[in-house]
Amino acid sequence: MEGAELIARVIFAAVLFLGAGSAIAAPLPQSPPCADRAVIHDRLADQGMNVVARGIFNNGDLIEVLGNAQGDFTVVFAYAAGTTIRGQGGIFTLPPGTACIVDGGTDWETIVPLFGQGV
DSSP states (O other): OOHHHHHHHHHHHHHHHHHHHHHHHSOOOOSOOEEEHHHHHHHHHTTTOEEEEEEEOTTSOEEEEEEOTTSOEEEEEEOOTTOEEEETTEEEEOOTTEEEEEEEESOOOOOSOSSSSOO
16 A cells, blocks of 8 residues: 555544544534535635645545644545535535535644655
């Protein structure tokens, strides 16, 4: 497994794990906030957030973590063009460039460098 693919899988697994924990503690949320990826990036840039990690899945989906100097972070999942999802109210085919905010938090820190010696 390449370094970038490993990082993407670790981030995705963490998102799934953390998401499962919050689903147990709270009622199921509404559909996640989705918009054009550029719009999401612009809104998060207003909060001082920039991309700190990114990975592309084999099917073309993209996962990104945006963070700021205070340690706040947001996980964004961008779907490959033409992806069909099931949401509230039916099945939808997303337009190219659609991204959704998956979750966010505080205290982001980079543990292992992307390349070089690590775990």
